[in-house]
Amino acid sequence: xxxxxxxxxxxxxxxxxxxxxxxxxxxxxxxxxxxxxxxxxxxxxxxxxxxxxxxxxxxxxxxxxxxxxxxxxxxxxxxxxxxxxxxxxxxxxxxxxxxxxxxxxxxxxxxxxxxxxxxxxxxxxxxxxxxxxxxxxxxxxxxxxxxxxxxxxxxxxxxxxxxxxxxxxxxxxxxxxxxxxxxxxxxxxxxxxxxxxxxxxxxxxxxxxxxxxxxxxxxxxxxxxxxxxxxxxxxxxxxxxxxxxxxxxxxxxxxxxxxxxxxxxxxxxxxxxxxxxxxxxxxx
Numbered sequence: 001x002x003x004x005x006x007x008x009x010x011x012x013x014x015x016x017x018x019x020x021x022x023x024x025x026x027x028x029x030x031x032x033x034x035x036x037x038x039x040x041x042x043x044x045x046x047x048x049x050x051x052x053x054x055x056x057x058x059x060x061x062x063x064x065x066x067x068x069x070x071x072x073x074x075x076x077x078x079x080x081x082x083x084x085x086x087x088x089x090x091x092x093x094x095x096x097x098x099x100x101x102x103x104x105x106x107x108x109x110x111x112x113x114x115x116x117x118x119x120x121x122x123x124x125x126x127x128x129x130x131x132x133x134x135x136x137x138x139x140x141x142x143x144x145x146x147x148x149x150x151x152x153x154x155x156x157x158x159x160x161x162x163x164x165x166x167x168x169x170x171x172x173x174x175x176x177x178x179x180x181x182x183x184x185x186x187x188x189x190x191x192x193x194x195x196x197x198x199x200x201x202x203x204x205x206x207x208x209x210x211x212x213x214x215x216x217x218x219x220x221x222x223x224x225x226x227x228x229x230x231x232x233x234x235x236x237x238x239x240x241x242x243x244x245x246x247x248x249x250x251x252x253x254x255x256x257x258x259x260x261x262x263x264x265x266x267x268x269x270x271x272x273x274x275x276x277x278x279x280x281x282x283x284x
Contacts, residue, residue, distance in 0.1 A: 001029065003039045111208055118212035122154065126216040133223040143221035150217035154209050162205030166198070 001009050017028065037044050054063040060079040068077040078086075092100070126133070133146055174191055 007039060111204065115208050115212040118154075118209055119215060122150070122213045122216035123219070126150070126220040129220070130223055133220045134225055137223060138225035146221040146223075147217045150213060150220055151210060154213035154217075155206060158206035158209030161209065162202055165205060166201050169201070 001007050015030065021027075031039070033047075034044065037047060041048060052063065052067060054060070060081065064077045064079050071077060088096075136146060136149075137143075170191070170193065177191055
């Protein structure tokens with residue numbers, strides 16, 4: 001064995017970790033207490049930690065309190081949950097925290113994209129229901145009631161979509177767990193879904209849908225009651241002389257940059273790229 005020095009040992013038996021021989025490709029070696037103290041702790045009077053299991057009916061807090069009262073100074077007793085939290089913190093400070101930040105960044109991008117998609121969808125729905133909104137205002141509905149009606153519809157869609165997304169997430173997690181168990185020699189374990197995950201998914205899913213639908217809901221409430229009696233199905237809100245003027249100026253500047261790009265001694269490519277960007281980002 002390498003501990004880190006090379007030492008001779010006598011193998012007296014083989015053991016498994018649950019139903020597997022290794023965990024994630026890592027093998028384990030168990031020593032008797034005296035040998036472990038000698039080659040790992042460097043002293044026959046020291047020990048690093050002791051794992052204690054209570055009998056049935058004894059909680060972890062009670063076990064911790066009964067052990068802590070008899071320990072010498074400099075030694076502490078913690079529960080299994082605290083030990084797991086410390087180990088997870090050590091792993092997170094190593095690489096798991098960075099990996100989690102990457103996943104959160106991708107999740108944030110997905111939420112932003114989803115919010116824009118939801119906003120555009122409700123904008124289209126509101127535009128198609130202009131007569132319906134105007135008719136509701138004509139028969140006595142207030143702006144608040146119109147906003148609430150759109151918000152209720154958004155909440156229902158958010159609840160349904162969140163449920164479908166959460167179920168799909170559980171399926172993906174189960175699939176990844178099976179892949180890791182088969183490909184990395186991980187022990188079989190049940191998929192644990194905490195209440196925090198359920199609450200977070202509900203808040204993010206339903207909240208994003210409601211926030212994205214606020215703008216279209218307010219727009220629907222501003223439809224005049226007389227719009228039910230005339231043709232207002234054509235949306236002219238995007239027409240603007242100012243925007244058209246800005247678009248023409250940007251287009252002209254972009255064309256000029258493209259045409260004169262080759263006349264410069266250097267930076268021709270960057271100038272051409274800026275001219276093309278100016279033409280493609282015209283706010284018509």
